[in-house]
Amino acid sequence: MRALRYYGPKDLRLETDLPEPKCGSTQVKIRPAFVGICGTDLHEYQSQTFIPKYGSPHPLTNESSPVTLGHEISGTIIEIGSNVSNLGDLKVGDRVAVFPLLCCRTCEPCKGGFPNCCVDKGFLGLSGGGGGLSDYICVQPEAVFKLPDSISLEVGALVEPLAVAWHAVNQSAIEAGQASLVFGTGPIGLSIIQCLRAIGAGSIIAVDMVPQRQQLAKKFGATHILDPTRIDVSHAVRELTGGNGPPVAFDCAGVPLSLEATIRSVCARGTIINVAIWEKPVALNPNDLVFHERKYIGSLTYQLADFGHVIDALRTGHLKPEAMITSKVSLDRAIEDGFEALIHQRNKHIKLMVDLSATAS
Structure with missing residues (x-):
């Protein structure tokens, strides 16, 4: 063999x-x-x-x-x-x-x-x-x-990487029509964009600096594309969401900039879902969470039910x-x-x- x-x-x-x-x-x-x-x-x-x-x-x-x-x-x-x-x-x-x-x-x-x-x-x-x-x-x-x-x-x-994304979206408790931020559009970030679309989420703001990934993010349903090397992400995100910020952000990049931007971008009492696996420890100011009652949640892989949900969404065409x-x-x-x-x-x-x-x- x-x-x-x-x-x-x-x-x-x-x-x-x-x-x-x-x-x-x-x-x-x-x-x-x-x-x-x-x-x-x-x-x-x-x-x-x-x-x-x-x-x-x-x-x-x-x-x-x-x-x-x-x-x-x-x-x-x-x-x-x-x-x-x-x-x-x-x-x-x-x-x-x-x-x-x-x-x-x-x-x-x-x-x-x-x-x-x-x-x-x-x-x-x-x-x-x-x-x-x-x-x-x-x-x-x-x-x-x-x-x-x-x-x-x-x-x-x-199915396996899509299940990682489905689990993260489920962990976020985002509701249909709500806006979200996805920082990093590699395989998992792109999967999260698709899963957000599949459950009927509203505006999806995607952040990445790689042109091909930006294009795919748009193809899969991102409504706004931001290049973090050219703009202040958290400022731009708040402008795109009426000055408040979205209720949910997904960190799929696992770099200091993504940590800072996702935390500062979400609205008061918003939720940051960390999906990234970090290479190195990083500094975090807890006040950025405490002063706005923001929630920072880790999302790890998936459960059996997530595989079933993904396969059903593929079958019905909600995921392509x-x-x-x-x-x-x-x-x-x-x-x-x-x-x-x-x-x-x-x-x-x-x-x-x-x-x-x-x-x-």
Whole structure:
């Protein structure tokens, strides 16, 4: 079996003679078709942070590097374990998206229905347990979401990042018709714009300096585009919202400017949703929150229900994310034309997919 294995920063290896994983009696075996390269994958390629280092295995998988990458996965079911009884109408040959979150199921957050806050949480493709950048992967039944015929396998691999956005929008409690600010229009920021449109939000102010991302933000429903290198974002946002500021802002950039601008832009008693994963600690003046009773909330990944909501919105046409896919590369070119391209041609790409569909039925 082929698999793209992570040994450490700048050390990815396409191995071609790995043993094919056996489908356990309580597992579902999938042949991946398309796998998105996530910002976290790219971060780990440059500086190992989340992938467990050799000798320090992840508590849920008991694995450490090398691991097989890939957690934005679509594919086809090729085998169902003999003791699997909770798949509903799913069967061999069905096209699916994979929910990659790993959780312990026993900690208080897990028991309370928040597996994304599990004390030992992990991900397929980052924490061991297999990864999508391989010919086969075996997962638990609850991780398998059937794709309707109207959703292509390419779009199926976008369900995971769209679910991150759907969860963040849900966390914000924004109401139909209300204005919002989205700072940063990479894959997650663009996904949030689409999800805001899908739920009927009002004006969407998008902030980014990259022309291609500005254009896509407008295509996906942003009503105003601001370049933070040319204007005072918080001042412009207040002007666009009658002097008050929007009730909700999403920080998808994770830089000092985005933190300052989102906090200062929202109205009194407004909400800032942090979706970004920060590279470094940053200074924060709590008075900017306290003096206006603003709320600063972290939003982390998703829950099972978010996958279902995204697939339903794709089915009904409320989400149409195909334009996010800016390139597709083969597994044997995933390093050069995938990871390296995202580093050296960052402004050219939004979502880059690894295409394994030549071996998918």
